[in-house]
Amino acid sequence: MQLSRDANLVGYQPDFGAVFANLDVILAGLVMTFVLAIAAMFSALILGLILALMQMSTWRPLRTIGVAYVQLFRGTPLYIYLFWLYYSFATVSGIRLTELTAGIICLATLYGAYLAEINRGALRAIPSTQSQAGLALGLSPWQNFRHVILPQAVRIVIPPTTNMFAGVIMDTSLVSAIGVAELIRVTRVASSETFRPFEMYTAAGLIYVVVVLGVSGLSAWLERRLSSRDRVALSGSRRLRRGILFGGLRS
Amino acid sequence: MSLRFDLVLESAGWLAQGLAMTYFVALVSIVVGLALGLIFATARSSSLLILRAPAIVYINFFRGLPLIAFLIWLYFGVTVAFNFQLSALSAGIACLSIQASAYLAEIYRAGLQAIPQAQTQAALSLGLTPWQAFRTVRFPQALRVIFPAIGNEFIGLIKGSALVSVLGVFELMRSTQQRVLFYQLPLEFYTTAALLYIISGIGIGRLFLIIERRMQT
Secondary structure, eight states: OHHHHHHHHHOOOOOTHHHHHTHHHHHHHHHHHHHHHHHHHHHHHHHHHHHHHHHTOSSHHHHHHHHHHHHHHHHSOHHHHHHHHHHHHHHHHSOOOOHHHHHHHHHHHHHHHHHHHHHHHHHHHSOHHHHHHHHHTTOOHHHHIIIIIHHHHHHHHHHHHHHHHHHHHHHGGGGGGGTOOSHHHHHHHHHHHHTOHHHHHHHHHHHHHHHHHHHHHHHHHHHHHHHHHHTOOOOHHHHHHHHHHHHHTOO | OOOOHHHHHHTHHHHHHHHHHHHHHHHHHHHHHHHHHHHHHHHHTOSOHHHHHHHHHHHHHHHHSOHHHHHHIIIIIIHHHTTOOOOHHHHHHHHHHHHHHHHHHHHHHHHHHTSOHHHHHHHHHTTOOHHHHIIIIIHHHHHHHHHHHHHHHHHHHHHHGGGGGGGTOOSHHHHHHHHHHHHTOHHHHHHHHHHHHHHHHHHHHHHHHHHHHHHHO
């Protein structure tokens, strides 16, 4: 900081050339970010559906496990969970997880809990008359779930799930802490090599904002499209619920 | 393998100090975030494009920027470029409050939208000025609607404050990490810290629920 006081006399000359010189490194980091986000999201989708069905099960032990899992993981900060899993897992089981595996497991198990809540809400939102009508038409319970309930629930679930994907992309940035070479990690390395932290971090931040806004824009578009078919207006309370969801999930 | 939770207990002072800092950071950030958020929510709902446009950019930008990217950008990047010094604590609080204000602005807006227009019209026809109508009629009702969401945001800030440890603020995560390095007991210390976060979250959730019930009666 002593140095920068002298530098003030000449003024800081930003040089974004350093960013372009390291473009290949930054892109490799971005690819890793996407690998993490997509692998985690894919696993979380499956886990989220299983957990939602568990929570709605009529068999008590299954329901209790489902509810307890979701409550526990919704309260855990991702950052500490990452460190906990990465450093303690080997102590307990003797298996050493790679950074990438640990990162994907953490994101997937955490977002599985968030997605379970969305799925549960959607399954609840289907009127029970739909299920009764299906059964009255002679469908088996599985056929009824598969052909009547699920297609309707999927339509409700798609926009908030897409929004969750934006959250996953943002949260992959935390995985840098255990050493995965994703966007944040590579920009940190590059900025200490080029001595251009301002330019590097500005570039990284802008990349995140563009990607995340793109995905959440897609979510908003899907919501408009899917709801206009149902002629359901995007009411204030609905938007509020989305705000709660999004606010509740940070890190 | 024997678990040494007795050593965790011995470090209770450290962890308590860290936890106190975590609460402090989250509390200051929610207060600043609530104030800033209201300003941006009002600007976002303005009919003047010159107010609305910057608010839209601000809200969307900070909702799309991961906290960790924001923290290192401000603390390690901006301070170099614009040559000023910022303590780790103030940088952390600044980032958390700015991000919270972006989320809270959307929450305020949704809450204000949920109040029927007729409420304002009735207030105005009773002779209240627009400001009085907002302050005494619309805002208190909106506040009641968004109260649970504010609680959620506060829990989010408690969790988010763990990231401030990256800058070196001695909060719960940082104090835990130092103990982990000292004793080489990751399982015991990280489990304890995670439980402290979870319990804090549940406790705050309960507290907000109690206040919410009080407000309704």
